[in-house]
Amino acid sequence: MSLHTTRNLKIHQPENFEFDSIPDSHSWDDVHDHPSVEPIGPDAIPVIDLNDPKLIAKIGKACEEWGIFIISNHGIESELLNQLCSQMHRLFALPAEVKLKVAKTEGNDAGYGGAPVSHFFPKFSWSEGFAIVGSPVDHAKKLWPDDYSSFCEIIEEYNKAINSLGCRLIHAMLLSLGVSEEELCQTPIGDSSKVKTAMHLNSYPACTNPDWVLGLPPHTDSAYVAILYQNGVPGLQVLRCKDDISPTRWVTVPAVPNTFVVNIGDLLHVLSNGRFHNVLHRVTISKINRLSCACFFGPQADVKVGPLSKLAGLEQSPLYRPVTWPGLKKIRSVLHDKALQAIKIDSNYIEG
Numbered sequence: 151m152s153l154h155t156t157r158n159l160k161i162h163q164p165e166n167f168e169f170d171s172i173p174d175s176h177s178w179d180d181v182h183d184h185p186s187v188e189p190i191g192p193d194a195i196p197v198i199d200l201n202d203p204k205l206i207a208k209i210g211k212a213c214e215e216w217g218i219f220i221i222s223n224h225g226i227e228s229e230l231l232n233q234l235c236s237q238m239h240r241l242f243a244l245p246a247e248v249k250l251k252v253a254k255t256e257g258n259d260a261g262y263g264g265a266p267v268s269h270f271f272p273k274f275s276w277s278e279g280f281a282i283v284g285s286p287v288d289h290a291k292k293l294w295p296d297d298y299s300s301f302c303e304i305i306e307e308y309n310k311a312i313n314s315l316g317c318r319l320i321h322a323m324l325l326s327l328g329v330s331e332e333e334l335c336q337t338p339i340g341d342s343s344k345v346k347t348a349m350h351l352n353s354y355p356a357c358t359n360p361d362w363v364l365g366l367p368p369h370t371d372s373a374y375v376a377i378l379y380q381n382g383v384p385g386l387q388v389l390r391c392k393d394d395i396s397p398t399r400w401v402t403v404p405a406v407p408n409t410f411v412v413n414i415g416d417l418l419h420v421l422s423n424g425r426f427h428n429v430l431h432r433v434t435i436s437k438i439n440r441l442s443c444a445c446f447f448g449p450q451a452d453v454k455v456g457p458l459s460k461l462a463g464l465e466q467s468p469l470y471r472p473v474t475w476p477g478l479k480k481i482r483s484v485l486h487d488k489a490l491q492a493i494k495i496d497s498n499y500i501e502g
């Protein structure tokens with residue numbers, strides 16, 4: 151079985167995944183750096199019903215204490231989710247040489263390849279990804295010259311549905327921070343015309359020997375927030391730091407049918423002046439193929455995001471300097487997990 155890196159994309163083609171003993175290139179030394187635990191007792195990840203009368207308080211608490219929660223009763227049809235899943239299957243089942251026609255290129259987020267964050271790690275991730283920014287039509291035409299429209303239609307329909315869900319969630323998050331209905335539109339994030347989305351489709355091939363491989367290395371997302379659909383197979387884990395009861399541990403996020411996982415990214419941590427937790431997460435692998443679709447909500451390219459003046463006022467001084475989303479991604483591409491430290495008010499990092 152040959153292993154190869156394709157144009158430095160840090161991905162391997164699915165046909166190369168069928169080996170029993172894991173090659174050193176894919177075998178991580180630190181998968182078991184902390185124990186993996188189930189989401190029970192104090193580690194039960196909050197599940198929030200979108201129709202809960204106490205929605206705002208519950209979302210606020212989950213964003214502060216966890217940075218991740220599961221949302222039920224979201225109103226998105228399961229039929230649409232099944233269609234999204236079939237399109238993801240269809241995409242990742244294409245031969246490697248076809249997928250490589252839409253490989254990511256330097257400086258461009260969109261296209262087929264590994265996650266940019268994987269470049270900071272010495273080992274390969276057991277996954278392939280496809281990022282969609284704006285319309286996927288040009289890429290879809292290259293993938294399926296004779297039938298690209300079904301993919302584009304499903305992506306567009308899903309994008310609309312997830313956008314309105316995202317706006318409702320962001321609205322609730324801002325209210326929980328004490329921003330009033332009137333003030334919402336004056337914040338960069340409360341004005342939905344200033345929010346843009348990007349999608350990341352992930353495929354994690356089944357692995358016969360999954361104990362030392364990782365689907366995605368530990369990372370935070372750079373956006374405000376991500377909404378994740380998973381195909382019923384668990385794999386996502388979040389880091390919970392040492393507390394009175396337990397040591398630092400990886401908590402497995404359950405894959406509850408008909409729910410979405412919502413997690414806080416760096417920009418909402420900045421906007422909330424550190425109140426919302428930008429949760430560190432990773433993906434483990436199992437003997438079943440897993441598919442997921444992460445939808446990232448972030449500001450339009452020219453919008454600068456800093457701590458809300460309401461939160462960074464007299465009592466608490468602002469912790470971070472304002473940044474744009476591309477600006478933050480660029481700093482992350484150099485400093486990786488030290489990026490937020492670099493935009494702290496008291497840091498002397500100068501963007502190059």
Ligand SMILES: C=C1C[C@]23C[C@H]1CC[C@H]2[C@@]12CCC[C@@](C)(C(=O)O1)[C@H]2[C@@H]3C(=O)O
Nearest residue numbers: 259265266267281348350369371372373
């Ligand atoms: C719009 C985005 C958001 C990206 C970059 C670009 C497309 C791919 C996204 C991810 C997905 C996987 C984790 C991450 C950290 C990565 O490496 O690629 C994300 C990154 C970010 O959160 O910045």
Ligand SMILES: O=C(O)CCC(=O)C(=O)O
Nearest residue numbers: 350352371386433442444
């Ligand atoms: O597949 C998952 O569960 C998580 C994916 C993820 O973290 C990402 O795309 O940023």
Ligand SMILES: [Fe+2]
Nearest residue numbers: 369370371431
């Ligand atoms: Fe992520």
